[in-house]
Amino acid sequence: MKVIETRLPGVVVIEPKVFGDSRGFFYESYNADAYREVGIDRIFVQSNVSRSSHGVLRGLHYQWPRPQGKLVSVLEGEVYDVAVDIRRGSPTFGQWAAAVLSADNHRHFWIPEGFAHGFCVLSESAIFSYQCTEVYLPAHDAGVLWNDAELAIDWPLSVPLLSDKDRKAKALAEIDPERLPVYAP
Numbered sequence: 497m498k499v500i501e502t503r504l505p506g507v508v509v510i511e512p513k514v515f516g517d518s519r520g521f522f523y524e525s526y527n528a529d530a531y532r533e534v535g536i537d538r539i540f541v542q543s544n545v546s547r548s549s550h551g552v553l554r555g556l557h558y559q560w561p562r563p564q565g566k567l568v569s570v571l572e573g574e575v576y577d578v579a580v581d582i583r584r585g586s587p588t589f590g591q592w593a594a595a596v597l598s599a600d601n602h603r604h605f606w607i608p609e610g611f612a613h614g615f616c617v618l619s620e621s622a623i624f625s626y627q628c629t630e631v632y633l634p635a636h637d638a639g640v641l642w643n644d645a646e647l648a649i650d651w652p653l654s655v656p657l658l659s660d661k662d663r664k665a666k667a668l669a670e671i672d673p674e675r676l677p678v679y680a681p
């Protein structure tokens with residue numbers, strides 16, 4: 497597998513080795529030993545799948561306390577996926593990194609604990625599959641406004657389809673710092 501660094505230390509794109517033959521293809525979507533060798537040594541305790549139509553944007557979400565690290569990929573379609581560093585005290589606080597993930601490129605995006613995460617759908621529809629390092633805790637679920645002007649995320653969509661929750665999210669600067677993850681190098 498190939499690891500591609502992003503401008504955010506710790507946030508990486510992973511391209512699995514794909515074995516193609518006359519039947520189709522096979523790839524390991526996760527392998528604890530291979531991931532440990534590249535510095536991602538985690539136990540995943542929850543897996544999620546969501547399907548979204550073209551133009552849907554889910555995010556920016558995070559969980560605090562008990563933050564979730566996420567290994568995300570796309571099984572059908574194509575998305576623009578974004579991770580935002582919202583860890584108090586981080587040298588890259590407020591910075592973001594993006595990757596285009598698709599069923600064709602098989603790319604996975606590793607988003608460590610303490611980052612906000614979101615994606616928008618570029619294809620007709622997309623099936624999004626991801627593993628988390630912490631279980632979902634509704635009381636700890638939180639969000640940052642997708643089009644926060646200070647973050648200036650370069651979303652490829654200007655008028656996405658959002659949930660009410662996402663539409664009402666606060667900009668990062670408006671969030672009580674106590675509700676934000678803490679940078680722990």
Ligand SMILES: Cc1cn([C@H]2C[C@H](O)[C@@H](COP(=O)(O)OP(=O)(O)O[C@H]3O[C@H](C)C(=O)[C@H](O)[C@H]3O)O2)c(=O)[nH]c1=O
Nearest residue numbers: 544546554555556557558566613614615631632659661
């Ligand atoms: C995330 C989650 C949700 N739910 C329930 C709660 C709601 O009744 C329903 C939809 O939840 P929500 O609108 O928060 O789903 P998404 O907008 O896809 O949220 C996810 O999308 C962004 C991109 C993420 O990174 C997070 O994993 C997650 O926040 O599923 C659960 O039962 N378990 C879960 O782990």
